Amino acid sequence: MHGSTIRVAYQGVPGAYSEAAAAKAYPNCEPVPCEQFEAAFQAVELWLADRAVLPIENSLGGSIHRNYDLLLRHRLHIVGEVQFPVNHCLLAMPGVSMSELKRVISHPQALAQCEHTLTRLGLNVAREAVDDTAGAAQFIADNNIRDTAAIASSRAAEIYGMNILAEGIQDDIGNVTRFVMLAREPIIPRVDRPFKTSIVFANEETTGSLFKMLAAFAFRDINLTKIESRPQRKKPLRIVDDSNNGKAKYFEYLFYIDFEASMADPRAQNALGELQEFTSFLRVLGSYPMDMTPLVRSPPL
Amino acid sequence: MHGSTIRVAYQGVPGAYSEAAAAKAYPNCEPVPCEQFEAAFQAVELWLADRAVLPIENSLGGSIHRNYDLLLRHRLHIVGEVQFPVNHCLLAMPGVSMSELKRVISHPQALAQCEHTLTRLGLNVAREAVDDTAGAAQFIADNNIRDTAAIASSRAAEIYGMNILAEGIQDDIGNVTRFVMLAREPIIPRVDRPFKTSIVFANEETTGSLFKMLAAFAFRDINLTKIESRPQRKKPLRIVDDSNNGKAKYFEYLFYIDFEASMADPRAQNALGELQEFTSFLRVLGSYPMDMTPLVRSPPL
Structure with a gap:
């Protein structure tokens, strides 16, 4: 890419699973966060990014027809695939222990995927749904909230300076998402x-x-x-x-x-x-x- | 059913799309709300309900593998199918006009499915994700919140005494969910x-x-x-x-x-x-x- 770093558009905020998939596909890339999936397509079409990484199917949720629709409406080409295991972690601010928690926040699907494990950990606290997993971690860190944990990736913990209280807390071990890499040229x-x-x-x-x-x-x-x-x-x-x-x-x-x-x-x-x-x-x-x-x-x- | 009303378990709270699908499948049934999909299976297996109604695929989201998994883990039989168009409405407390709204709340998928239409209606307000569509309406009604609207079904408006400010607000008209009806006996x-x-x-x-x-x-x-x-x-x-x-x-x-x-x-x-x-x-x-x-x-x- 003319000596410069490859820029890879993904949907979400830093620490999102899509960002991790982008890093697996293009190890030294510059990830470009986008609010919506369609914005990731446009970023590549308008040369603001070189590639996009798009989730296309998940082992629990199935094919994401909405993203197949975007592939048909746009002119980008699939140039690769990468499969990424969804490995949910329980994140809290440094120094906070499990017993201090009064609330767990995350995307509703992540909360559902960890339901039994949270109960097994003794965490019978309020669960609140927010827009995305990494966004939940960002919210806690930005506001230094000490009675609340997020379910998100270990990378989100790193980015937002949070502690991992428990790792691999999804109830179902076989939770894998398949992403495709998109480019302007095949x-x-x-x-x-x-x-x-x-x-x-x-x-x-x-x-x-x-x-x-x-x-x-x-x-x-x-x-x-x-x-x-x-x-x-x-x-x-x-x-x-x-x-x-x-x-x-x-x-x-x-x-x-x-x-x-x-x-x-x-x-x-x-x-x-x-x-x-x-x-x-x-x-x-x-x-x-x-x-x-x-x-x-x-x-x- | 021995002269009594047939009881149909569904996942969600009154006003959920699953409840509407149950009413389409069994017009005079007594709907039995369940917190989780698995609880709906158990309700039928333990004779607390006569039927369960389960979403199995959606025209945008695809097959719901998680619910196919439940079908394999349990002994219930599919005894019918019903397809239900997802018709999102914008609900607010009676007397509240569109211009008074400061926030729209709903399930993240419903918010995503209505994104462009909300913008077209001039509703560039905060959007907040909650656990489910009917639950969003219930929350607003229970707390008489006047600056917030919910995206939910027209039936939710009826149940929680809310006004429909706009109907059919999903961006994509072809949003249909297929449900199956389950019973203990084939x-x-x-x-x-x-x-x-x-x-x-x-x-x-x-x-x-x-x-x-x-x-x-x-x-x-x-x-x-x-x-x-x-x-x-x-x-x-x-x-x-x-x-x-x-x-x-x-x-x-x-x-x-x-x-x-x-x-x-x-x-x-x-x-x-x-x-x-x-x-x-x-x-x-x-x-x-x-x-x-x-x-x-x-x-x-």
Whole structure:
């Protein structure tokens, strides 16, 4: 990046899980906090940032359709993926002990994810919902509130000078979020290391066509790692598509598929060629190196 | 129900969307509010309620994996489905006008879903997150707070004696939640009206077997209305399964499929027989009448 640090837009405040995912994806990056997901897209589109890191699915919550919608409405490309375990910590001001706490604050989902563990720790105190996990830590630190703890990441503790009273307090150990990295330009797909390709497609016809569409991959021995149908229910889809003059299109179903092949692989090109015969809309969101860390590797479907 | 009113457990406080879904599913029911989703399951299992109504997927948020997990951990059966449009309203105490508002409170997802509309209404005031939508309305009414509005359902306005300042304030019109109705006993599937069957299955083998599994439906002309893969990533699955002596099982993937056939239909029975050859775990969550209201009807995949 011309000798300068890469700037990575994320949604949240410093200490957010998205910021940690950005740091895992780009170790020496300059994180750029954004209030909304859409602002992170715009930051990259307007050259205020070089990359965006976007949560796309969570092992408890499932796919985040709202962020898939943003991928279709904008022109950014997926250039990588990173999976990040959600590891909630209980944070308080330095010197505060567990018995002094009268309140725990965090995002409602984080409070729900730690409910039983808090009770097991003897913390039967008031729980209050705020906008985000790192924001809860920031609020306590900024106001030096000593009777209140936050549920947030260990990085939030570091940033806001707080103590970690307990670590790994989520009730469910398998809480992992998958993030994708976005850029203005796609990367050139290669075949010398494992690549994954993410596509979205839709069809207007209604005769049981999913089986035909999957044959395009199965007969070429291309493994899928994700498949999901999403009914659209007459909702217009705002797609960035020049042939469409910006008009909204209507589809009955959208399909999300991730498959284990690089678009540089002729098998992938042929599969998409065949898929196009059965679909009225097809978009490659990106072809990118797979995250091969042990945490994340799932076998083919 | 022996001459008495049917009692339906739901998660939330009166005025919650889940309560409205319960009323749509069982028009003259006695709704039983529960603090947590799990408490709604327990209420039915312990005969404190006759049915539970559980949100299972949302058109913006996607499938709620956490609630699929509860279905696998408990022994209840899906006996019906109901789809409910999320229609957010801006509620304030009677006599309060829009210009007097200094704050809007609601669940963070509701605040996010109405962000642009609030700005368009000129409401550039503080937004504060609380635990749930109906709870926000209840809080304002109980404390007679006149400078604060809540985002909640029109039913919450009715219950807590509040005024609706604006209706349908969600930015995205296609915001629909699908709920399932749960009971201790399955209903006897019939073939004289459209039925849907929901199944969950998993396999320990890793050779691209999804295509084989879908053939069991495709070759019998059974339409699918939902398919979703969910990587388990070495997470133990706690399944209620007598053959398993309560031990946790490990799977690489779970699959959720909804198909358009009653289990009374021999085609469905044969398809599941074939599917069982390729899976190490298979459970029918329920076979139940389809919600045929125009809002919801999606064509086969």
